[in-house]
Amino acid sequence: MTDKAAAASKGLANVVVGQSKLSLVNGAEGKLIYRGYKIEDLAEHASFEEVIYLLWQGALPTQFQLVTLTKALQGEASLPEGVIEIMKRFPHSATPMSVLRTVVSMLSLYDANADDNSPAENQRKALSLTAKVPTITAAWERIRTGKEPIAPHHELGMAANFLYMLRGTMPDANETAVIDAYLVLLSEHGMNASTFSARVTTSTLSDMYSAITTAIGTLKGAAHGGANEEAMRMFFEIGEAAHVETWFNENVKTGKRRVMGMGHRVYKALDPRAAVLKSKSRIMAEATNNLKWYDLASKLEKYARQDEEFIKKNLYANVDYYSAIALYTLGIPMDQFTPLFAIARIPGWSAHVLEQWADNRLIRPDVEYVGPMDLEWVPIEKRS
Numbered sequence: 001m002t003d004k005a006a007a008a009s010k011g012l013a014n015v016v017v018g019q020s021k022l023s024l025v026n027g028a029e030g031k032l033i034y035r036g037y038k039i040e041d042l043a044e045h046a047s048f049e050e051v052i053y054l055l056w057q058g059a060l061p062t063q064f065q066l067v068t069l070t071k072a073l074q075g076e077a078s079l080p081e082g083v084i085e086i087m088k089r090f091p092h093s094a095t096p097m098s099v100l101r102t103v104v105s106m107l108s109l110y111d112a113n114a115d116d117n118s119p120a121e122n123q124r125k126a127l128s129l130t131a132k133v134p135t136i137t138a139a140w141e142r143i144r145t146g147k148e149p150i151a152p153h154h155e156l157g158m159a160a161n162f163l164y165m166l167r168g169t170m171p172d173a174n175e176t177a178v179i180d181a182y183l184v185l186l187s188e189h190g191m192n193a194s195t196f197s198a199r200v201t202t203s204t205l206s207d208m209y210s211a212i213t214t215a216i217g218t219l220k221g222a223a224h225g226g227a228n229e230e231a232m233r234m235f236f237e238i239g240e241a242a243h244v245e246t247w248f249n250e251n252v253k254t255g256k257r258r259v260m261g262m263g264h265r266v267y268k269a270l271d272p273r274a275a276v277l278k279s280k281s282r283i284m285a286e287a288t289n290n291l292k293w294y295d296l297a298s299k300l301e302k303y304a305r306q307d308e309e310f311i312k313k314n315l316y317a318n319v320d321y322y323s324a325i326a327l328y329t330l331g332i333p334m335d336q337f338t339p340l341f342a343i344a345r346i347p348g349w350s351a352h353v354l355e356q357w358a359d360n361r362l363i364r365p366d367v368e369y370v371g372p373m374d375l376e377w378v379p380i381e382k383r384s
């Protein structure tokens with residue numbers, strides 16, 4: 001191995017790629033801070049809109065600032081004319097994450113200033129995308145199930161509006177509170193893979209739509225945002241709390257499978273978001289009188305945490321583990337879990353895009369070439 005390769009790190013683990021004022025992820029102690037505020041305080045007290053303001057502006061909003069932002073988001077929630085009609089022509093088998101990635105990219109075609117990367121235009125696009133992504137997600141759910149999309153309600157906050165557009169009925173306060181807390185908890189998280197991809201795209205002087213499209217494509221993977229859906233599928237496969245030990249011993253102990261929703265590149269202690277979501281998912285499970293999946297998940301977590309390999313490798317539940325239970329209990333379709341993650345993360349991604357623009361340099365790492373050298377050219381007719 002050359003010096004260059006030795007200096008690198010597989011998967012860029014522990015590589016610091018720059019500075020950010022947005023969030024601190026303290027993996028050793030299991031702490032997460034957005035712009036100086038503890039995630040537990042924000043999940044308990046702040047609305048998603050307050051956190052959006054905090055991420056974009058660097059301080060908590062006054063009442064007036066919050067109302068102004070909320071109204072601006074409500075005013076931007078509708079999709080440009082014609083987009084819903086195009087979505088209706090998509091194959092109904094298209095997955096929600098693929099639809100989201102495609103429609104976000106398509107929105108740039110409807111924006112005359114898509115390539116204007118000035119701070120004011122980028123801030124406007126951040127607001128527009130944050131407001132529209134829940135509308136896209138809910139509309140696709142209705143279209144693919146043969147129902148007419150529901151226009152955004154111009155007086156509801158983002159959490160309630162999402163549930164309203166999905167179901168066509170007003171959500172109750174408990175359901176809205178769980179979605180709101182979920183959106184707060186997932187809105188920002190340091191230099192995770194999707195955020196990094198958004199910053200790489202931005203660093204080439206590309207536009208906000210391209211950066212967010214890149215990030216959605218990166219979030220989709222099962223090792224990242226796709227793990228919430230995979231976790232729920234795993235709980236279904238296990239089926240009963242009584243099968244937890246056998247499933248773990250046959251699949252995880254043999255090295256065939258990973259426990260989806262456990263393990264994290266940075267957290268070597270319990271993900272603080274998982275702790276909040278565990279209690280939220282329990283409250284939802286009790287409220288709906290369906291503790292089956294919560295009980296199964298907590299039994300699997302407990303069993304895994306007693307395993308010597310999990311202890312040695314510091315594998316704990318991550319944010320996706322209990323969010324799967326919370327969202328499933330709310331009746332969100334499993335393949336809409338990751339789009340909901342994207343709804344939460346647009347403010348964080350766009351805040352990173354704005355931060356990247358404020359002090360940009362092309363992100364272009366190096367690689368060690370380990371392929372053949374000095375091969376002789378062979379004309380095509382002589383190749384076998």
Ligand code: ACO
Nearest residue numbers: 222223224225227258259260261262263264265313318320
């Ligand atoms: N179940 C069982 N073993 C695991 C798990 C798991 N969930 N996660 C990691 N391990 C083991 C690996 O097998 C490996 O063991 P080894 O050293 O004996 O080969 C060791 O722990 C380290 O694993 P890596 O894949 O090298 O760790 P990395 O930091 O690259 O990966 C990741 C982190 C991708 C999150 C991993 O823990 C994982 O695959 N978890 C399941 C998927 C998941 O929940 N992803 C969501 C992450 S949170 C988010 O993105 C929002």
